[in-house]
Amino acid sequence: MKKSVFLGAMTVAGLAAGAAAAGTLDDVKARGTLNCGVTTGLVGFAAPDANGVWDGFDVGVCRAVAAAVLGDPMAVEFVPTTGQTRFTALASGEIDLLARNTTWTFSRDVDLKFEFVGVNYYDGQGFMVPRELGVSSAQDLDGATVCIQTGTTTELNLADYFRSNDISYEPVPIETNAEAQQQYLAGACDVYTTDASGLAATRATFENPGDHVLLPEIVSKEPLGPLVRHGDNEWADVARWTLNALITAEELGVTSANIEELSAGTNNPEINRLLGTEGELGAMLGLEADWAKNALMAGGNYGELFEANIGESTPIGLARGLNAMWTEGGLIYSPPFR
Amino acid sequence: MTTLTDPPKGNFRLSQLIYDTRYRSITIQVIAMILVLLGIFWLVNNTIQNLSALGKDFDFGFLSQPAGYDINQRLIEYTSQSSHGRAAIVGILNTLLIAFLGCILATILGVVVGVLRLSKNWIVSRMMAVYVEGFRNVPLLLWIIAIFALMTEGMSQPRDFKVGGDASMILGDSVAVTNRGVYVPGVVLENGLFGLAVLNWLLILAVLIASIVCIRLLSRRADHIQESTGVRPTTWYQQLALLVIPVGLVLFFMGAQLQFPYLKGFNFTDGVHLRNSLIALWLALSLYTGAFIAEIVRSGILAISKGQSEAAAALGLRPSRTMNLVILPQAMRVIIPPLISQFLNLTKNSSLAIAVGYMDVRSTLGGITINQTGRELEGILLMAAFYLVLSLVISGVMNVYNNRTQLQER
Known part of the structure; x- marks a missing residue:
């Protein structure tokens, strides 16, 4: 009898420990790597290159988030997922972020309990x-x-x-x-x-x-974007604003070429806030002050990622089209860094 | 007063629960029971907690929602507007179809190969050994994919069948082997008795079964006559007539016509389309399981003592009749129990259909439906329940057959 009470108490304790899940941001920091779900291989978006290093437009988002959180764009564990396994992988916590040209739909957002953090490619x-x-x-x-x-x-x-x-x-x-x-x-x-x-x-x-x-x-309409689990708003904010940082950087003309120069301080307060030389935006996200700078150093801003992986100079040769900046007639738009 | 009249009896002490053999087994059982119950409780509780942590509920309502996706091979009426429940049934029927076809072909293959492997002809027995070892020792998934790839890459595209193309139909322009599957002639009923095609076919099936029952009665009567007079009446033409004429009449009155496949637009139309996925899965499952059944049949035959075949030879029976009348009926007692588990294996292995896109229950309910609705737990539970019921039914039926083939000991 006493034994069963003891076992029962242990069971309850075990359950309580299991239910109190830590935040994904803390998990990623403690682990030191970001688990990122990508396709099983779609050249330009996510595919391993000849040396087995993952490369592509969606991979760029993973690397930017890893750089923002951990300061190291290579600290990513890529998990190839199929159309059928991707949501289970995310819901079960096997991956922290899914960047697998996934369409943002009502039922996925609301019923499947995911949080789309933005759109990185407007497709059809x-x-x-x-x-x-x-x-x-x-x-x-x-x-x-x-x-x-x-x-x-x-x-x-x-x-x-x-x-x-x-x-x-x-x-x-x-x-x-x-x-x-x-x-x-x-x-x-x-x-x-x-x-x-x-x-x-x-x-x-x-x-x-x-x-x-x-x-x-x-x-x-296929608005493709990265997504995270529903209910962990801190982590969703990190992913969302990392993507927004890439977009804002293109809008403000911050590229991987001039970022060192600009991060010494500029006259544009928004660039300063973005690169962490002014304000406390990084601390508000629970990240270092230079989080966005790290994210941008990973593969450049949104436009650079686009051109390097799927743009017109690549064999895939996609025009910017809907994915041009809003200032140039496209739909790519980020809320302000303020 | 009570202290005086009570008979003296040993006090029950708690330590007896462990040290007294009368109680020890009960103690152990109770503890084991509690542990099992706690384990189940933990699993269920954990599931409920995690579901609520994810903000999900447990609800089978999704089965009545429109599925929204199309299924290529459907044995019943289904459109993308049908419900997820109906999609699951389409998948279940496809699983049953492949399991049924697979079990039949595997049994035929297994019996033939098992017998031939014992042949005295060295080449024949060696060839059968190569087949058995080759299929038994290579994973099933590889065979499925290999056959599928062979069909897809090796055959001609439908557009090569156009006039002037480099492919042509075989068997008098009735069968087309393409890289999308095999198109064979189909039977259509021009004026069926019922509006629903399924009912018409069920009627034909019923007539066929009735004919077979009559044939059985006829041959039993012939047995009686043979036993009493020693002369067996010739019944083969009566049997043939019973088999062909009723079904033929029904087909004739329903206006049955053979429909030949022909090329129209992108694909062949009319006739029956046996898709690559079906063929690959069917052949691979049958060849693979057939290799195991062959070994079971061989072991069953070898289990019959040599004296039986010698006695049969002494009575003047030909080798083929010895096998059919003496050896195999006795070998069945050894063969059936392991055969049941092979049938169960084949049925469950059919869920490898996912590898070639055959739309079985794993692909519809367990694949697309789960993915579109996010109901993993419910879908997997339903699927597990289906496979469990199917396996229990198969082993139940086979056990009945097994009991009938056992030696009747008195």
Whole structure:
């Protein structure tokens, strides 16, 4: 009897300890690395290079957050996730941040209990077909076999688009982008559909990219952004303002080239606040004063990350389009650092 | 007064719970029970606490929400507007289909290979040994992916079948083997009795079963005549007629027609489309499990003493009849119990369907639905319950069969 009371007490104590979860920010600092969920490999967004070092646009966000929190952009443990495993990985605490071109939707934000910290790429769903099929519009795809990544919003958009246009299709569900690429190139599906940026990135890795065309239809809004677990506001703030720092830096003309010079102090108080030479913004986030400087040193500002990974000078060759600064007719906009 | 009349009896002391063999076992059982209950309590409590920490509830209401995604292989009516519950049923039916097809092919393969591996022909027995060892010792997932890759990469695309293309249909333009699957002719009922196609097919199935029952009765009658007169009446033409004519008549009146697949637009239409995923999964599961069943069959045959086959030979039975009438019926007693677990293995292994995108219950309920609704716990519990029930049903049915094949000892 006494033994069971003792065991019961131990159980309750164990539960109490388990339930009182520490903040993610403290966890990351204590661990010394950031666990960041990325794709299993999508060139330009997140893929390991020839030396096995992860590189890409989404990876840049991970490295910026790691640099802001830990002062070291390389202190990131990358966890490759598929469309189906990413949310479980985040909800279970296996990863601290998910930067995996994930679409911000109502149900993911509200029902799945995640917190999107912003948008780092405004995208839309497109279709890619081999040029020799002679298809010029998605309306011509009646009866086509379509490769689609399962567990994505594109899967739902695809069903909606074909149903609302009253055309039939045969879905071929696949797990990863690499698998889709292989199936598509083998001709097991006529069409590959995913976010237009993903299509461009995938096509860039083909032997003959010119043999494949992206159809003009963009059938959905896909605001892609990094996300964290719901309910840990301190950590969400860190991720959100790191992303905002990258965007604000581009707006203010702070680049990795001139950052050392600017962080000595400037006449622009917003640059000073951003780089920590004025005000207490870093301390308010629970970070060092030079957090944003570290984040910017990791891979440059938003524009630099874009150009280096997916911009027009890269094989992927995406134009800024909607992802230009708001001052240049795009949608990329950050609240002020004040 | 009471102190005088009470019989003297030993006082029960607490230490007896440990040192007295009469009570010790009870003590141990009670403690074990408490530990198990505490463990369960902890698991459940932990789950509830963590769910509330995540801000999630436990609710199966998502099953009636619209699913929103499409499923390529569906045995019942389903659109993207159907509910998640219906998507789960579509997946369950696909799992049942692959398990059923797989068990049948694996059994046929296993019995044939198991018998042939004991053949006196050196080449035949060695070839069977290579098959068994090759499939038994390479992970199933590799076979599934290998067959799938072979189908996808090795076959022609549907557009190669166009006039002037470098691929053509086989078997008199009735079957098309493409890298999206195999298209075979299908049967359609022009004027079925019921509006729902499923009901028509169930009717045909019922007629077929009735025919088979009649055939059994007929051959039992032939047995009786043989036992009493020694002459077995010739019944094969009656049996054939019973099998073919009723089903044929029903099919004729329902206007059954053979529909051949033909190329239209991007893909073949009409006919039955056996998708790559189905073929890869079916073949790999059957070949893999068949290798195990072959070993089980071989062990069953070797368990029958040599005297049995010698006695059969002495009676003048041919080797094939010895195998069918003497050896296999006795070997069944040894074969059935391990065969049950192979069937269970095959059924559960079918959840590897995820590797090739076959839309079984793991891919619909356990994959897309969980992902879109975030109901991991409910989805996994439902899936576990389904596999549990399915496995129990299979082993229950097979146990009934096992009891019937056991020696009737008196």
